[in-house]
Amino acid sequence: MDADRSFALQLNGLCKQFSDRLVVDHADLRVPDRCVFGVVGPEGAGKTTLWSMSVGLLPPDEGDVRIFGVDMWAEPARAKAVLGTLPDEPTIPDHWTGRDWLTSVAMWNGLDPVKLAVRAERLLGLWDLTEAETTLVREYSTGMRKKMGLVVALLPEPRLLLLDDPFAGVDAESAELMREMLRDFVDGGGTAVLSTDTDEVAEEACDDAVAITDGRLVPVPCP
């Protein structure tokens, strides 16, 4: 049965242990609809582990993940249908251009080619990334890679974006553009949850945030 659909993301008692370390320790979280929400923690705090369980890549030892009330691990196809995701370091084959990256994600999400072309053109034009479409991804700067990653995540018209460390290594100008992209997404009714190891990112990009400390999620003062 579905849980409360009013939360974009809900984590209930989520746990993950590697060897003898409980990396995520009974994490509870309620992220409301229509905001940018941050998960802040230093390197090795468990942010990627939490993200991997939330997007359906890494099974939790205990607890559950709900996307608008749908249980990620019981009904993954339904839960993933409204998600846009961006890993910390996406693995892109050497010979891929931005267009190849966009096309592969579109096919993965079952977007038809006409819809893909229209949506990609709109997003790339809107965010001044047209040139990236024909450039090899391996030649991108970090900022370009992260901006394009955000476009790729937005392509399937998700209701919820789950982004692992999207601002890592990004120059100030690109970061500003990415904050605009996220704000535009929220203004259009979306919700974004991002992880970061930097308080400033949470302060500048997020409406609300939690810290991950010893595997637990704890509130942080309003950014």
Ligand SMILES: Nc1ncnc2c1ncn2[C@@H]1O[C@H](COP(=O)(O)OP(=O)(O)OP(=O)(O)O)[C@@H](O)[C@H]1O
């Ligand atoms: N598959 C795995 N097997 C064993 N240990 C793991 C595995 N994945 C992560 N860990 C360990 O879990 C801890 C948390 O890692 P995680 O990548 O989730 O942290 P993080 O907060 O995302 O760090 P960073 O900011 O460096 O990406 C680390 O000590 C890491 O070495």
